[in-house]
Amino acid sequence: MAETPPPPDVVRSAYAQLAVTDLDAARWFWVEMLGFHVQCQTKDSLYLRGTDELTHHSLVLRRGDIAALDHIAYRVRTPQDVDRAETYFRALGCQARRIPGGRGTRGIGDAVRVVDPLGFPVEFFYEIEHAERLIQRYDLRRGAEIARLDHFNICTPDIPAAYTYYKGLGFGCSETIEGDEHELYAAWMYRKQTVHDVAFTGGAGPRLHHLGLATHESHQVLRTADLFGAVHAEHHIERGPGRHGVSNAFYVYLRDPDGHRVEIYTSDYYTGDPDHETYRWNIHDDRRRDFWGNAVIESWYKDASPVLDLDGVPRPVTDTILDESADATRVGADGLG
Numbered sequence: 001m002a003e004t005p006p007p008p009d010v011v012r013s014a015y016a017q018l019a020v021t022d023l024d025a026a027r028w029f030w031v032e033m034l035g036f037h038v039q040c041q042t043k044d045s046l047y048l049r050g051t052d053e054l055t056h057h058s059l060v061l062r063r064g065d066i067a068a069l070d071h072i073a074y075r076v077r078t079p080q081d082v083d084r085a086e087t088y089f090r091a092l093g094c095q096a097r098r099i100p101g102g103r104g105t106r107g108i109g110d111a112v113r114v115v116d117p118l119g120f121p122v123e124f125f126y127e128i129e130h131a132e133r134l135i136q137r138y139d140l141r142r143g144a145e146i147a148r149l150d151h152f153n154i155c156t157p158d159i160p161a162a163y164t165y166y167k168g169l170g171f172g173c174s175e176t177i178e179g180d181e182h183e184l185y186a187a188w189m190y191r192k193q194t195v196h197d198v199a200f201t202g203g204a205g206p207r208l209h210h211l212g213l214a215t216h217e218s219h220q221v222l223r224t225a226d227l228f229g230a231v232h233a234e235h236h237i238e239r240g241p242g243r244h245g246v247s248n249a250f251y252v253y254l255r256d257p258d259g260h261r262v263e264i265y266t267s268d269y270y271t272g273d274p275d276h277e278t279y280r281w282n283i284h285d286d287r288r289r290d291f292w293g294n295a296v297i298e299s300w301y302k303d304a305s306p307v308l309d310l311d312g313v314p315r316p317v318t319d320t321i322l323d324e325s326a327d328a329t330r331v332g333a334d335g336l337g
């Protein structure tokens, strides 16, 4: 069996591109209400970044016929890591497409886009345009005052396979939710030195469960909920505000006009030491999802956004685990039995 070539050196979850069916409605939600800064706009797209982000964008909204995830993107450490990514994913037997700078997403240089082993459209890039420092432009802050993209949460039926694949990409594991026999129900995995860049929710996939956006303080999470209540848009609030067990973050979940889920998230913790140990929650611990024991609304476990393939065609979803032969225990989302 040929040796798998070395994986790319992933620095962090960097941006997501969402297809939205009504760009004006999306602008109201993501810019006016959440406070993203518009770095660039065209007639069909918005390129957005948070107050702390020094690069071109962390979210692209483009007009599309259906609401879907176009792709998620990880930044890698060097230009050579883009080559490594292409070699690595081809060796895994994945579809990989090189996208020279200027031919892909505005603001991004040379990149490779793949359909990863879990069926997700993922881009790896190094070069991204730098942008004006807005960190102390308090005069420009608005709405939820989003600081930066923090993580992707993905729905996949085979959590052990997702864990193994991301471990192979060099991700650490900060926390898990496990059954009494240590069946893996959910995992939070990282390259940057916080709780996660990616996390897995059990369920039919590939689907995007949510984008996690960081604010600096819990009052911004509370203000987000107040803002939506104030304009009688409270139906966009899906879950919370509350305190997570896993990650210890303070959170609220919203659904955008197309149903894309977003989490406003603050105050998790440092995970950067080489011997950082995984913290394991038992599935029967009612504090795991909400530290105060508040129930999780069913839609949070059930709903998620479809994903597109590299040609923009929606990918079929499955609830079948990748390797039936392995003794991987198929576990659904933890909370619906």
Ligand SMILES: O=S(=O)(O)c1ccc(O)c(O)c1
Binding pocket: 151, 153, 199, 212, 244, 245, 246, 247, 249, 263, 265, 288, 289, 290
């Ligand atoms: O609900 S959980 O405590 O499992 C949780 C923890 C961190 C997250 O980012 C999240 O989306 C969900």
Ligand SMILES: [Ca+2]
Binding pocket: 234, 235, 236, 237, 238
């Ligand atoms: Ca609600």
Ligand SMILES: [Fe+2]
Binding pocket: 151, 153, 199, 210, 211, 212, 263, 265
């Ligand atoms: Fe999250």
